[in-house]
Amino acid sequence: MFTKKPYHLLGWLSIIFGVVMLSAGCTSSDNPPQTPAAPSGHTRGRIGITYTFKVLAADPDADNVAVKFDWGDESQSEWSNFGASGDTVSFTHSYSDSGTYQIKAEAKDNKGKESDWSPVHKIIIGNEPFYDDFSSYSVSQEAPFGEWKIAVHGIYQIEQAVQPDSNTGNVLKTDMDGDTPSLLFIDGDWLNDTFEVDTKDGEPGIYFRLCDEGSRGYYVTKASGYNTSLLLYKFAGGVESGTKQKIAESVGFNPEGWWHLKILVNGASIKIYANDSLLIDIVDNDPSLSSGGIGIGSRYGSVHFDNIKVEPIE
Ligand SMILES: [Ca+2]
């Protein structure tokens, strides 16, 4: 039919050409936002507590972007307000049941184009125990791995070594970055619990009730050299340059090789056992540090860790 009426063919061709040009114009001027990276935030929490999760949203055309979260409990957030491309957007959420939830986010630009869903961030709700013997990582692997996140830059590497049980296996070696103490942590929210670690060498930092992404909390360390003691500090404003306050000390503590630390926190009571001896037993009533995460790192020199265990007290 077009051959009989060539002017119709020309008309159709010009329409098709116009549509192709129009859509080419659209795709070059409005691409969807980049698929966001997995949201960040707590990996462990408790029922009914509100936690903050963050995601960075960016658009290749530098359009303003809004973000929406899927909380993994069959609920989603509203879209956020539009903000500048490259901004980090925060949302809060609480869970009403225990379980493991997969949190993801998507972005849309102010022209209505939506990104794909991000990879998921997992959170375990319900005051669950935690255990890590580092066997699930590969030798020479460096943190972050598993649920461990870096709060302060340093060296965190899986090594093969003789473990506390005398068998050869994976342990974690942490070291300082220049003069700065290192801190690797689990962004959990345990209330009352026992926290146990095996450690050897150097002066470890063993942190508990960590809040604000590891920037404040308690830590235990061992002083070696001229003074040998087990020390308990409270710190705020980061372990690198913030304030610290010594709240307990047990002198004459100088173990050889692997030693076992157990911290029992229950309300304001803090009991610290080293190789099963109760060395520190104090009450520190501080409502701003009533729950939080755990951490390990080097206060001085190179330190080894194995068999990290947290068990909530019901
Ligand atoms: Ca765009």
Ligand SMILES: [Ca+2]
């Ligand atoms: Ca191990």
